Amino acid sequence: MAPRRVLILGATSAIAQAVARVYASEGARLALVARNRQYLEVVANDLKVRGASSLWTETADLLDLARHATLVDQAEQALGGLDVALVAHGVLPDQAEAVADVRVAEACWRTNFVSPAALLEAVAHRMEEVGTGTLAVLSSVAGERGMARNYVYGASKAALTAYASGLGQRLATKGVRVVTVKPGPVGTPMTAGRVSRTGLLADVDDVGRRIHRGLERGWAVIYAPAYWRLVMAVIRLLPTWLFNRTKT
Amino acid sequence: MALADAAGPTSWGRYPPTAQRAIALAWGSDPLPPGSEPVLAHGMGRSYGDVCLNPDGPVLLTRGLRRFLSFDAATGVLRCEPGCTLGEVAALALPRGWFPPVVPGTQFVTVAGAVANDVHGKNHHRAGTFGRHVRALELVRSDGGRQVLGPGANAERFAATVGGLGLTGLITWVELQLARVPGPWMDVEAVPFTSLDGFAALADESDRTHAYTVAWVDGLASGAALGRGIFFRGNHAEAAGTLSPPRPRWNVPLDAPDALLSAPLLRLFNAVYRRWPRPGVHRQTLWKFLHPLDAVGGWNRLYGKRGLLQHQSVVPGKDAVHALLAAAAESGQGSFLTVLKTFADVPSPGLLSFPRPGWTLALDFPGRGEATLRLLERLDAIVLEHGGRVYPAKDARMSPATFRASFPEWKAFAAHVDPRFSSGFWRRVAHEA
Numbered sequence: 012m013a014p015r016r017v018l019i020l021g022a023t024s025a026i027a028q029a030v031a032r033v034y035a036s037e038g039a040r041l042a043l044v045a046r047n048r049q050y051l052e053v054v055a056n057d058l059k060v061r062g063a064s065s066l067w068t069e070t071a072d073l074l075d076l077a078r079h080a081t082l083v084d085q086a087e088q089a090l091g092g093l094d095v096a097l098v099a100h101g102v103l104p105d106q107a108e109a110v111a112d113v114r115v116a117e118a119c120w121r122t123n124f125v126s127p128a129a130l131l132e133a134v135a136h137r138m139e140e141v142g143t144g145t146l147a148v149l150s151s152v153a154g155e156r157g158m159a160r161n162y163v164y165g166a167s168k169a170a171l172t173a174y175a176s177g178l179g180q181r182l183a184t185k186g187v188r189v190v191t192v193k194p195g196p197v198g199t200p201m202t203a204g205r206v207s208r209t210g211l212l213a214d215v216d217d218v219g220r221r222i223h224r225g226l227e228r229g230w231a232v233i234y235a236p237a238y239w240r241l242v243m244a245v246i247r248l249l250p251t252w253l254f255n256r257t258k259t
Numbered sequence: 260m261a262l263a264d265a266a267g268p269t270s271w272g273r274y275p276p277t278a279q280r281a282i283a284l285a286w287g288s289d290p291l292p293p294g295s296e297p298v299l300a301h302g303m304g305r306s307y308g309d310v311c312l313n314p315d316g317p318v319l320l321t322r323g324l325r326r327f328l329s330f331d332a333a334t335g336v337l338r339c340e341p342g343c344t345l346g347e348v349a350a351l352a353l354p355r356g357w358f359p360p361v362v363p364g365t366q367f368v369t370v371a372g373a374v375a376n377d378v379h380g381k382n383h384h385r386a387g388t389f390g391r392h393v394r395a396l397e398l399v400r401s402d403g404g405r406q407v408l409g410p411g412a413n414a415e416r417f418a419a420t421v422g423g424l425g426l427t428g429l430i431t432w433v434e435l436q437l438a439r440v441p442g443p444w445m446d447v448e449a450v451p452f453t454s455l456d457g458f459a460a461l462a463d464e465s466d467r468t469h470a471y472t473v474a475w476v477d478g479l480a481s482g483a484a485l486g487r488g489i490f491f492r493g494n495h496a497e498a499a500g501t502l503s504p505p506r507p508r509w510n511v512p513l514d515a516p517d518a519l520l521s522a523p524l525l526r527l528f529n530a531v532y533r534r535w536p537r538p539g540v541h542r543q544t545l546w547k548f549l550h551p552l553d554a555v556g557g558w559n560r561l562y563g564k565r566g567l568l569q570h571q572s573v574v575p576g577k578d579a580v581h582a583l584l585a586a587a588a589e590s591g592q593g594s595f596l597t598v599l600k601t602f603a604d605v606p607s608p609g610l611l612s613f614p615r616p617g618w619t620l621a622l623d624f625p626g627r628g629e630a631t632l633r634l635l636e637r638l639d640a641i642v643l644e645h646g647g648r649v650y651p652a653k654d655a656r657m658s659p660a661t662f663r664a665s666f667p668e669w670k671a672f673a674a675h676v677d678p679r680f681s682s683g684f685w686r687r688v689a690h691e692a
Contacts, residue, residue, distance in 0.1 A: 053286065053287070057326035200283045200284075
């Protein structure tokens with residue numbers, strides 16, 4: 012089988028790195044975009060050692076929406092086509108700070124929704140033209156029901172999930188598959204010091220392997236770890252009077 | 260599935276219980292987190308006691324630093340970040356004919372943790388400690404300085420860092436010389452013995468014929484039966500093949516009740532285990548032989564909420580081991596898992612390296628309060644009487660006197676300790692009373 016051609020946007024995110032590690036070990040061709048040149052080089056180097064058959068990297072601030080189309084074109088050319096794209100950048104702001112200062116909330120929404128949504132559209136445009144591809148975005152279980160402790164973040168992920176859902180429906184007949192990835196709390200620098208109330212943080216490589224499996228098997232929604240599908244189904248079904256009495 | 264406790268990082272023995280704050284490191288090139296509190300690197304939390312804990316400040320989680328920097332499949336030289344586990348190194352290197360030169364009983368330890376505790380394995384009589392295979396490493400000090408250390412560069416600080424319990428600064432990468440292996444298989448043999456003399460004879464013979472040797476001792480046997488056990492020996496099989504490292508087959512999700520490790524059940528386990536081995540040579544995967552306990556994820560939870568205290572020492576030989584086993588048997592506190600192995604005269608570069616020529620005995624006790632602590636004090640005394648030493652990586656309670664008698668080099672070592680790095684262990688053993 013020819014090596015997979017994979018574009019990762021926000022490639023220095025811990026979960027993106029974990030997914031990239033799996034693709035690299037299979038000999039994939041990788042295109043990586045991230046903001047910090049130094050970090051990106053360390054990630055690219057690791058993926059090379061693990062077996063990536065080619066690597067293309069580009070430094071870019073993905074908040075600069077005007078660059079999206081060019082980035083996607085460049086990556087596609089470097090890879091010689093595009094089988095999988097993963098939009099992975101995001102931030103988890105401190106909820107109290109984001110509520111107190113709307114600029115913090117707005118910055119979160121830009122990074123977690125405006126930029127990824129625009130980027131999804133840019134990649135979708137190319138994949139639609141070619142008529143094939145898997146387009147994935149890192150959303151979160153936090154987007155399934157707004158909760159007191161993280162609804163600024165959760166709202167941005169809810170919007171992103173809705174966007175990916177609509178895009179997926181639009182492209183369903185065009186040969187392009189849109190995948191929404193919903194990790195639960197994962198042990199990454201993003202969650203450090205912010206302990207999950209469930210008491211458990213998943214290992215990032217377990218999450219990476221599961222996302223890889225979902226992408227390659229054609230799942231529309233990937234919960235990682237898997238039990239979050241059940242947990243969130245229950246949380247969504249709680250009546251409001253009960254939900255408001257639980258502190259999750 | 261590997262899950263981290265949200266209550267914060269713990270040590271493997273989960274004794275002493277500590278509510279530990281944590282800062283996750285993401286990039287080796289970043290400066291240390293600002294502040295003046297003491298810090299300590301924490302990897303997989305597989306050391307048993309408090310060498311990996313820092314109750315007065317945060318621990319710096321190194322698992323975010325799990326990237327490889329370079330690997331030369333022709334020479335077997337690997338450079339990686341500190342948080343890569345030996346299992347991850349093996350998964351990368353084994354298909355290309357290389358394997359970590361030294362592995363402890365579990366593959367779930369980080370490379371930097373293996374350096375900081377200068378770990379040994381079942382092949383100590385051939386390969387010595389992990390630190391002997393470190394070609395270079397980078398250390399970040401709290402003054403912002405970065406130093407590349409190795410046997411030929413900054414050799415004194417290198418000697419302090421190998422086996423230095425993470426106290427000399429933060430390791431940001433390690434360069435290792437891996438060992439050539441034919442494949443993932445081993446030819447192994449289990450031979451019962453009825454006494455420590457039997458162990459000595461088997462060890463003497465097997466250390467010459469086998470790359471890996473270790474023995475299980477029946478920790479509940481006393482009187483004439485004391486010192487009986489099973490000797491395990493193995494060599495890499497001349498058989499190629501590619502296998503992925505196994506994931507744990509079972510997981511212990513909850514703390515077991517104390518009754519699980521009660522005397523009658525322990526007796527039953529030991530009796531069954533003693534009769535288990537089949538005669539002759541068998542072919543096994545190296546994971547099964549080298550890391551048998553990895554098949555059960557979170558097996559430390561079998562010891563219940565009060566945790567596990569291990570006592571590992573190295574002593575000159577039979578008499579001291581006999582005295583230790585007798586003291587443990589007399590106390591009535593059964594050691595669930597008792598492991599005995601010979602160390603050969605293979606010097607380590609590490610100043611505080613634990614192994615020295617002799618016999619090393621590891622005893623696992625469930626935490627049962629004062630009685631357990633008294634027994635461990637008694638074992639310390641026996642070790643010191645025989646001129647032995649106690650292993651910090653397994654310890655949660657040794658006295659300053661025991662530490663200093665075990666490691667007379669500790670004062671020379673202390674000069675290399677970074678002023679901002681400390682641990683629960685270090686504050687206990689090094690500070691004047």
